[in-house]
Amino acid sequence: MLTIKNLHVSIEDKQILKGINLEVQKGEIHAIMGPNGSGKSTLASVLAGRNLFNITEGEIIYEGKNLLEMAPEERAREGIFLGFQYPVEIPGVSMMNFLKTAVNEQRKHRGLEPMKSSDFLKMMREKKDLVEIDSNLTNRSVNEGFSGGEKKRNEIFQMAMLDPRLSILDETDSGLDIDALKIVAHGVNKLKSSENATIVITHYQRLLNYIIPDRVHVLYDGQIVKSGNKDLAIELEDKGYDWLRKETQAG
Amino acid sequence: MSIHAQSIDLKDRFAAFFYKHQSTIREGLPEGINQHRQVAIEAFQQNGIPDRNVEDYKYTDLNPAFEKDYRTYIRPKQIDFNLNDIFHCDVPALDTHVVLLLNGWFYEKKTPQKKLPNGVIITSLREAANEYPEVIQKHYNQYADSKNQGLTALNTAFAQxxxxxxxxxxxxxxxxxxxxxxxxxEEPGMSQHRNLMVMEEGSQAKVIVCDHTLSQSTFLTNSVTEIYAGQNAHMDFVRIQNEHNDSTQISNLYLNQERDSNVTSNTISLHGGLIRNNYYLRLNGENCENKTLGLYLTDRGQHIDSYVHMDHAHPHSRSNQLFKGVLDDYATGAFNGRILVRQDAQKTEAYQANNNILLTDDAKMNSKPQLEIYADDVKCSHGGTSGQLNGDALFYLRSRGIPLKEAQLLLMYAFAHEIIGEIHIQPLQDRIHELTEKRLRGELTRCNYCQMHCGDSGKN
Known part of the structure; x- marks a missing residue:
């Protein structure tokens, strides 16, 4: 589904990603872990199409297409979803209008008619139940005045509405208490299918108690220095990133 | 009847025209109105048409607009047209008392009922001057500054x-x-109409003003509106400006608020060549509430300049100015807002903000907020921003599949909503929302036809 080959990314002459290689198949959950500043969020942003970065080398192939040539909205319509680490507040744009526009753009892309209002409301109700989001959030402006937890849950709700093929969740667990964390993880697990894939980016192992990854990768100084199964996350939690630092330097 | 472009100074030209035609100008009007003319024309000769050397007009030079050759309507010009061909109400459920001014003259045929059963009077200034001289005597030219403001003086000299x-x-x-x-x-025209609105103690009214050009010729408007809001009076004043690119519109609004009164004014400038909106607001009593809001959407070579003078003369009043604009292409704009809090006006709350979105590098906005405070126990703030659409917000919307153009529109629309949401006449608010969206989509680039289509209740 997704192949990242030798990806080099810089911002203002500072090299951030220094040769990432990653292969994600459908039906899989991948976790990317790593200390602050290792390039995790940059990777997520580059996948979603943020144009703040220079791609100096490498390629990303998604469903056989060159992802780097696609605008962010095209990527979204092709099934890529980024759960933001810091969801943006957009006063004056109602959640309803925002979601309706997004869903209908996606439908247009698939050659479908815009959704009828009644069907749309029904779908919203179902998805709200699925991810256990507070129902009055959708009556407000996008993320405006939402608490940290509400913002993250809102990301998962949007993910449910858009039904993506590849979700990238950027530190969705940061700033969440354990109850909110469970709700978010629960949502992700419910949305998982054999047809889609998820990349979970996290600093801590605790989210992985609730979302069981098929593969765990450790990103360190712009490179994936270690990959393994879910046990790698536990090992990391025990030994800390210092362990890897030493191992990498020794290597 | 036209003032021909000559090499002599503009103000002399207007003065000469005034003296030549003053008997026609005065004809049919009582002293209540005519008594102000001589003083006004002299004040105009003193002050003239403001140019860029006048601090408050630093960003807008009105002289070129005045130098053109216009017909001035010192007598109403008979223009044959069938009103019903032009207007069909396009605002569902907007039920209003419609009055029409054609080139600044009251259009009698449209106003069947001038006095409502509850004593409310809606009529022409001419008729009121003769029928209700005591009201005219008490209020006419009492709030407008015909002494120091050249344009207001010019209006006072000519207003009929x-x-x-x-x-x-x-x-x-x-x-x-x-x-x-x-x-x-079919030829260039200049209108200097004069409105007077008197709201007695505890009264309530909503007034909508729509400005339209219906033919392609060059137009210049220099209007004055005086509003007196008596004690505990409530008023909503909504103005929609929709004129073509060859028009110059100067509107001078003078509002006097007595204690406990509440006035919201909301100016939506959808279109216009050159617009200068002057707001002179005086909170002349305790516990007044005032909101003065403006939204302007400009593109190409359009220019809009808003000037606000908010005078807090007494304690415990609150005022809030918010002006927002979206400037596209090489459009230019200016905002100059001044809050004056006099020494006695303790516990004043006065806020002012001017926010702009510049869609291109060539669009330009000059924003100058000013505070002048002589009382020591007040809450005041002012601020201005001019910038592009928020890049983070744009990316967020696009990352959900919304195309760039649509995402920009959503953000601009949201930006405008803060002002439009304050229009307290729901069908009008809905219609303005629609027009704003169309305008932002670039579907309303021409404007010689009325976009409101609401002068007649054809469909209702």
Whole structure:
């Protein structure tokens, strides 16, 4: 589904990603872990199409297409979803209008008619139940005045509405208490299918108690220095990133 | 009847025209109005048409607009047109008392009922001057500054007609009054109409003003509106400016608020060549509430300049100015807002903000907020921003599959909503939302036809 080959990314002459290689198949959950500043969020942003970065080398192939040539909205319509680490507040744009526009753009892309209002409301109700989001959030402006937890849950709700093929969740667990964390993880697990894939980016192992990854990768100084199964996350939690630092330097 | 472009100074030209035609100008009007002319024309000769050397007009030079050759309508020009061909109400459920000004003159045929059963009067300034001399005597030219403001003085010297609204004590208007200013002629025209609105103690009214050009010729408007809001009076004043690129519109609004009164004014400038909106607001009593809001959407070579002078003369009043604009292409704009808090005006709350979105590198906005405070126990703030659409917000929307153009529109629309949401006449608010969206989509680039289509209740 997704192949990242030798990806080099810089911002203002500072090299951030220094040769990432990653292969994600459908039906899989991948976790990317790593200390602050290792390039995790940059990777997520580059996948979603943020144009703040220079791609100096490498390629990303998604469903056989060159992802780097696609605008962010095209990527979204092709099934890529980024759960933001810091969801943006957009006063004056109602959640309803925002979601309706997004869903209908996606439908247009698939050659479908815009959704009828009644069907749309029904779908919203179902998805709200699925991810256990507070129902009055959708009556407000996008993320405006939402608490940290509400913002993250809102990301998962949007993910449910858009039904993506590849979700990238950027530190969705940061700033969440354990109850909110469970709700978010629960949502992700419910949305998982054999047809889609998820990349979970996290600093801590605790989210992985609730979302069981098929593969765990450790990103360190712009490179994936270690990959393994879910046990790698536990090992990391025990030994800390210092362990890897030493191992990498020794290597 | 036209003032021909000559090499002599503009102000002398207007003065000469005044002296030559003053008997026609004075004809049919009582002293209540005519008594102000001589002083006004002299004040105009003193002050002239402001140019960029005048601090408050630093960003807008009006002289070129005045130098053109216009017909001035010192007598109403008979223009044959079938009003019903032009207007069909396009605002569902907008039920209003419609009054029409054609090139600044009250259009009698459109106003069947001038006095409502509850004593509310909606008529022409001419008629009011003769029928209600005591009201004219008490209020006419009492709030407008015909001494120091050249343009206001010019209007006072020439004004012959306009709209007069009177709401008696304790009465509420059953529905909004809608004043439609139409400019229509095959040759360039200049209108200097004069409106007077008197709201007695405890009265309530909503007034909508729509400005339209209906033909392609060059137009210049220099209008003055005086509003007196008596003690505990409530008023909503909404103005929609929609004129073509060859028009210059100067509107001078003078509002005097007595204690406990509450006035919201909302100016939506959808289109216009050059617009200068002056707001002179005086909170002349305790516990007044004022909101002065403006939204302007400009593109190409359009220019809009808003000037606000908010005078807090007494304690415990609150005022809030918010002006927002979206400037596209090489459009230019200016905002100059001044809050004056006098020494006695303790516990004043006065806020002012001017926010702009510049869609191109060539669009330009000059924003100059000013505070002048002589009281020591007040809450005041002012600020201005000019910038592009928020890049983070744009990316967020696009990352959900919304195309760039649509995402930009959503953000601009949201930006405008803060002002439009304050229009307290729901069908009008809905319609303005629609027009704003169309305007932002670039679907309303031409404007010689009325976009409101609401002068007639054809469909209702």
């Amino acid at each position: 007609d306009g709209v007069f609204i009177y709401v008696p004590r304790g009465k509420a208007m059953d529905k909004p009054v809608q004043i439609i200013n139409l400019l229509m002629d």
